Amino acid sequence: MSTTTDRAETATTGAPRPPVVRVSVPQRSFNSELRAIKIVWRRELIRYRSDRLRMITTLVQPLLFLFVLGSGLQRLSSGGTHGVNLKTFIYPGILCIVVLFTAMFSAASIVWDREFGFLREMMVAPVRRSSIVIGKCIGGASVAAIQGVVMIILAPVVHVPYNVVMIIEVFLLQLLLAFTITAFGVMIAVRIKQMQSFMGVMQMIVTPMFFISGALFPAAGLPGWLTVLNRLDPLTYAVDPMRRIVFSHLSISLLAKRALDPGITWFGWHVPTLVEVAIVAAMGLAMLGVAIWEFSATE
């Protein structure tokens, strides 16, 4: 402490001073908002890079589901999977939930920032609140997508061969899902003042969302109540196309494909993949809108 103070003293009283560097803050413009979005986004990446523990912790659960549940239930389920390894079947769902967990964690940083005061620094800056929210969402989406890539790399381990088209499609869908989930998380986080409450709320929302989505089972021939819940779960519309992408690049029997990738139906109507993707995108934008509106309303 004292050494730094001394240094400061000598620095200020020594030698002739250089002229003061005066800067000025320009009027708000499209460019200044872009700059704000970019720096908020970059901050998320810097923090992710310095937080090695988070990289690992958000992967633990998905990996447990994939390898422990996948291996453990293999024998029980072998009759229903038509020779397909259970891990291979679960894999697309895991590609989604790794994004789900990471994106929710990223959104939590808003609560964190509020608790530790940093949010205030952003709130008083001469930029739109929407720029901060958009930067957060893109940042969260980027981090989640990076975690998703780790999962993509594991494909051969679960008998899914690498394929460039598949990898690109999976990555893009993960990116979209990551954005939507982050927007969803931010929408909730803006209202919550304490990290503990957010973690609680997150558990309450994330776990059911993941279980009901069909990440671990085919979404056909379910009991009525579960079918209804499944069709209402937003994650369903990401898991289903994800499974289609992965399965379309597998060489398995048509029977197995039909049983394991039945697709989503609304009252008997087969929902096309593009519509599913559009649902995820539309929800993402809608929740981003709500998040921005909420964030702008806070004093």
Place this chain on the structure above:
Amino acid sequence: MALADNRQVAAPDSGAATPAIVVRDLVKTFDQVQAVRGVTFEVATGEVFGFLGPNGAGKTTTINMLCTLAKPTAGEARVAGHDAVTERDDVRRNIGLVFQDPTLDGYLTAEQNLRLHAELYGVQSDLVMPRMQQVMEMVGLWERRDHVVGTFSGGMRRRLEIARGLMHSPRVLFLDEPTIGLDPQTRRSIWSYIRELKEREEITIFMTTHYMDEAEWCDRIAIMDHGEIVALDSPETLKAGVGKDRVVIHTDDNDAAIAALRETFEIEAGVSEGAVTFGVDSGEEFVPRLFAELGIPIRAVSVSRPTLDDVFMSYTGTTIRDAEEDGTKHRNRVMMQMMSGGRR
């Protein structure tokens, strides 16, 4: 870019013409409680202006309204020539803020924190580094720029926050209790930065404090109590205005002593920290008369020249420390008054 350059030239002119801060009848009410009860003051460009008062006097609420973080219930506030309510962004572009509570990102390095600030405020890219070096050197943290802020001590963080608040060359720098919770040595160094800053840059400094000794550094101070400004002038003038020596006597019966002082000398005394305290024009000459005429045993006596503490005492009838302890009681009292539709 051209736009930015224009502003750079225009700013000092308009700054000299208009006061840095103009506040008129500013009121802030939270639910039933009036935290700020209609304050009016002006701060000239280049001034170091201090808001002095106990915790809960309304200092932070006032500062929050000035820097657009809270909307006034009534009244007007103009900062750097812009209205704090209708021209929020213009105010924000021209002010730097150092809050009571830390607002740094502990996971980032000092440099990353300042860069983030520069980007949020849209500082010209080619000036970010030179400006950063300047403000960080001023607070003696340039060598530490690559360190993660989480490893900094409380004093270093505060200094870094001051540097960050200056990154965008604000015309008005708000410091809300900049030295609270810091050790005396760090407090001194922070004050030397503030004084140096005033010498070097065309900047107005608005700060709150509840340390009397710090208020002495200000060009002018406003004493705030119970949401109102009770005195406003330079520390010297305020002290001269009290114009009296401060006499403190310890007796066995304070109430009797106060009554006797009133009857015998027509002096209104108060109790501060368990001792009877009052002001007289010439303390040394008064003490012999006191012993001769009071008629109540005095155990100890002390005489001192006026300090800001006495100024505070003469305007509020209490010392700042007693006022702090009373703060919660006062808030309750205000609440009661509000509910019963009392005095104000």
